[in-house]
Amino acid sequence: MTRISTSELRRYLLSGQIGRQGCQRVLRAPLVPRPAPAAVGHTRRFLNTTTTTATTTTTTASPVTAHEPLRKQLKEQAKALKASGKKKKKNSDNQTVPGWELTVGIEIHAQLNTARKLFSPAATSFNDHPNSHVALFDVAMPGSQPVFQPATLVPAVRAALALNCTIQPVSRFDRKHYFHWDQPAGYQITQYYEPFARNGRIVLNARDGIAAEDGDRIEVGIQQVQLEQDTAKTTAQPGDVQWLDFNRVGVPLIEIITRPQMHHPATAAALVRKIQMLLTSVDACVSGMEAGGLRADVNVSVRRTGDLAQGLGTRTEIKNLSSFKAVEDAIIAERDRQIALLDAGGVVLGETRGWSLGSTETRRLRGKEGEVDYRYMPDPDLGPVVIGAPLVKHLAESLGMLPDAEIDQLMEQHGLSSKDALSLMLLDNGARVQYYYNVLDQLDRLLGSTSTDETGHALLAANWCLHELGKLTDSPSDLRMTADGECSVSSVGLATILSHLYKREITAKVAKDLLWGVFRTEISPDGITQAIESEGLWFKELRDDEYADLADCVIEGEDKVLKEFARFKEGKSRAYPQGKLMFLVGKMMRAGPEERMDPASAERVMKARLDEVYLPGLEAAQ
CATH class of the missing domain: 1.10.10 (Arc Repressor Mutant, subunit A)
Structure with missing residues (x-):
């Protein structure tokens, strides 16, 4: 392939222009937004699509699209399915197809919890103005060089240790070449040949939600965990226009590649859920699937049960699945498509496919690209990464309690069911379980020797932290849950309400009304008892x-x-x-x-x- 000249690359990066000689003949949409007319508001930096220099303009903030709750998305999906006239099987009854074997492998990309990008000192901030945290190397300016940030190793190694991987003393970076507007350099830096971690495993139990066909326990191998850089964030606009935010370029990711050892869709979804919980518990991941901090690519193949000696069938890859339900639904749809194709005498092609929430089938995106197409090569600008044994030992000893052990503790010492314990661990990226502990500590303090049942008030606290708190709003983000376990209903406020309820000084209905008042800031956490007294809400039970x-x-x-x-x-x-x-x-x-x-x-x-x-x-x- 002919090398792109510096002047042509400059026109592409700053003006959205490219010559007709090259691997992409026509650029159909501007790469970044045109600056809006000057107005009073925030100063924002954009790359101008019509000039050859970076321009600073004063604009009003762009409207932010509200995140649509998953519950609402699923309702819309159900309506669309009903309108189509198709009757969908329950996923629990659709894990196998007689005469066929499904094989699934998954690649998970997770954003690491770091202050700096992988190869530049620019900040990893996801809520600031677009293009406000961009170093020269992030947009591939000629002459700029990557500088590996050693601090990014800490959360990466913690994640690999949580997945029971072996940390490699020496690892190296490679260039994965492909051309797209969200990749300024025309290649992505990753660790294809010599990753920093290999040969891990993850154990899934029945309580994790695996398919009943897998029994009580299944172990899935982790082939490797590698470091790589993220791409720019693309936001579609009306009129076939794409806006690019380069704040995300260079954000450190880990790619977790599992072995193709799963044979049921529910088990694959359970694995993604378990990995998210593990990464959160060791403080390695920024956010979960719901917030876009974790994405899953699923490889699916089928073969007849009588053809096991012939090897696995041709696999297809479903890209960028953004929820646990999407993982399971997409696998089922792609499995059924491949089986129908083979039954009709067709051939499954290796290709990349997409999935949209509410769909009943996957869609073709492009032909499958292999190693030769990506032209992997060692990155000449980066030396090897050497990870010392003392660092690995220190991080292994400081991992703390992992999810399985914590769920066991919640069940045995607090009396929670496995379902409630798992829900506490998963909600709000692990912050909900910390909130529960905070409420329980305050409740223990308020009750003192009043509580004679060791698990009674723990169960009460868990029920309200999970269910009653969730009923306050359709969107969990409205609770404003923080990593240290506080939210718009403070742990002190909820514990005060529950202490009165546990001692039967108020009814459950009054407790719910008080909770709503605290959430709406109509009652302060310190004024709960006073509100009960002034409104005459004390419980005077019938004889x-x-x-x-x-x-x-x-x-x-x-x-x-x-x-x-x-x-x-x-x-x-x-x-x-x-x-x-x-x-x-x-x-x-x-x-x-x-x-x-x-x-x-x-x-x-x-x-x-x-x-x-x-x-x-x-x-x-x-």
Whole structure:
């Protein structure tokens, strides 16, 4: 391929122009936004698409597109599927296809938690104005050289150790050549031949959400973990225009390459989820899939179960999957497409494919590029990376408790279910579990010796940190959860509410109203007790005889329900009619003053009245 001249490269970078001689003949869209007319507002640096110099203009801030909650996206996906008239199987029932074997390998790209870029001292900031943190090397200015930033090794090595990898004493950088507007140099610096970590493994348990067909446990090998630089961020605009933000160019990534050892879509999604949790727990990753800090490329192939000796089938790669559900859905869709193609006598081509939320099938992006197309070569401007054994030992000893051990502790010492423990670990990139610990510490302090149940108040705190807190808003970002475990509802505020609820000084309804008031900043965390006092919200529970009077009123006329209890007592029914009991308790709660009633007390008194009064009377009447 003919080398691009410096003057032509300069026109491409600064003006979005390129000669017709080269690997890309027509550039269809401007690379970066034209500056808006001058107005009062923030000063922002853009690369001008019409001049040959960098221009500073004063513009109003561009509107930021609100992040659409995943819940809303999934609802839209369900509506689109319903409108198409197709009936989709549940994923849990769609893990295998008789007569076929699926094989999956995954490549995960995760942004490292570092202050500087991989090869320049520019800051890694994702919320500042576009093109405000760009060094000369980041945009491949002629004469600029890469300078490896050693601090980026720390989170990378921590991540590799969490994945049980062997750290290589010496690793080297390579150039991966491809031409695209988000890659100023025309190549990406990575570690293809000699990565810094190899031969890891990750263990997935049933509680991680693996397919039932995989049993209680499966181990997946990690082939290698390599350092590489990120590309520019492209934002599509109306009129076939693309804006480029070079703040992201050069941000350090790790690429985690698994071995093709997964055979069920749910297990592949569980692996991505587990890796995100691991990277968060060792403070290696900036953010998760939901915020764009982790992206997954999935390699899918199928073969007939009778052809196992012939090797794996031709694989296709699905690029840039941005949610755990997308990983599972895309694998199922691509598996079914390949099987249908082979059944019809066709041939699966090696290619790169895409997936959109709400789709029912993958789409072709381009033919598969191999090693020869990328023209890998050792980077001549970068020396080898030498990682000393003392550094590896120190980082290994300072990893702290990993997710599996912490989930075990939450289950054994705090009494949480595996589902709730896993949810706490995953939410808000691990910040939710820290919030739970903060609430629990404050609750222990407030209750003191009042709590006689070692796990009772821990379960109460977990339930409210997971469920009641989540009901306050559709978007978790509205909670403003921080890494140190605080949010718009402070841990002190929630613990104060829960201490009154645990001591049965307020009802659950009052507690929820107080939580909403704190979230809306209508009640300060220090003013919760005062608000209860001033509004007369203290719980003054009914006496047992008052509960009994309510129970008698509710039971009157419910002869059919009473017969269900009589059938159980006579041995004609094996299962206690708990549903009928709760039906009566519900009527009882609605009939009485809710602010003075406790559901547990109502259930206790109702059960006693049935056993001691009504059922003996029913037997005597018979």
